[in-house]
Amino acid sequence: MAFFVQKYGGTSVGSTERIKQVALRLAEYKAQGHELVVVVSAMSGETNRLISLAKEIQPDPNPRELDVVLSTGEQVTIGLLAMALHELGIKAKSYTGSQVKITTDGAHTKARILKIDEEPVRSDLAAGYVVIVAGFQGIDERGDITTLGRGGSDTTAVALAAALKADECQIYTDVDGIYTTDPRVVPEARKLDTITFEEMLEMASLGSKVLQIRSVELLVSTRSNSGVLSSFEKGEGTLITFEENKKMEQPIISGIAFNRDESKITVVGVPDHPGCLSDTGTGGGCQYWRGYDHPERWA
Ligand code: ADP
Ligand code: ASP
Ligand code: MG
Secondary structure (H helix, E strand, O other): OOEEEEEEOOHHHOOHHHHHHHHHHHHHHHHOOOEEEEEEOOOOOHHHHHHHHHHHHOOOOOHHHHHHHHHHHHHHHHHHHHHHHHHOOOOEEEEOHHHHOEEEOOOOOOOOEEEEOOHHHHHHHHOOOEEEEEOOEEEOOOOOEEEOOOOOHHHHHHHHHHHHOOOEEEEEEOOOOOEOOOOOOOOOOOEOOEEEHHHHHHHHHOOOOOOOHHHHHHHHHHOOOEEEEEOOOOOOOEEEEOOOOOOOOOOOOOOOOOOOOOOOOOOOOOOOOOOEEEEOOOOOOEEEOOOOOOHHHOO
């Protein structure tokens, strides 16, 4: 018997049919005697829809009110998943971030988790419940609803796993593990059986959205065991590990990340000399940039 925190992302709970599938999977774990805390995201597309609604009313939405709106996405899925488990005869209880409670700072739309009150979760687990927690949200010291930034349900799951000292944090998503690069863009990408925290941190920071970067940072600081698995099919997934790869000839590059939100601008005709701001083109040579690297040229 083990204690797992499992997180199911937007596509994994993207329809009532998918929610029923997740409930069946949880029922299997429960039948094996495992204790379960389950973190869910909003249904896929829902958070984007809520942002669009807010922007139709206020082009630059008030962050406090935006968090009130955005947090509703996850509130729907926790309730529906609890009902799906009840239909299977399994005791389950849902909690919003403010009910748990997950206390954050007051930085709306990008809040950081400060502490988690484990007691309600622990007593429900002891009473045999599957505890379902809304991802991506918390409450600040003033009692205002906050959200943790896009992809923030990963961070909720890792934070809960660390606070509750779970045996493993399992991130269930729509791919069956971490690949050498995004398998939806490069079909030849290879699935990795293990990846070190450092490599995962680097991939997340360079734009690989399979895990929110803050969840990986939290994994590093709490040294929690974790894996990324598919919610659609059974398999081993990818284990995120602290173990160094002990092979003699290990690959220097383990993965490639990319980011679609950046563009490169090339400026041509700029003089190519260190310390040079512009070239007069009159044979007079370079104008030096205030001479930081050549103090003797200060006029
Ligand atoms: P969820 O809704 O479950 O949180 P996300 O869409 O946030 O899922 O993250 C899963 C997606 O991450 C995959 O569908 C895949 O397209 C993308 N992805 C980007 N880089 C990688 C990678 N190196 N390995 C696996 N998936 C990746
Ligand atoms: N629903 C939120 C988002 O779409 C959080 C998450 O899915 O992790 O960003
Ligand atoms: Mg995600």
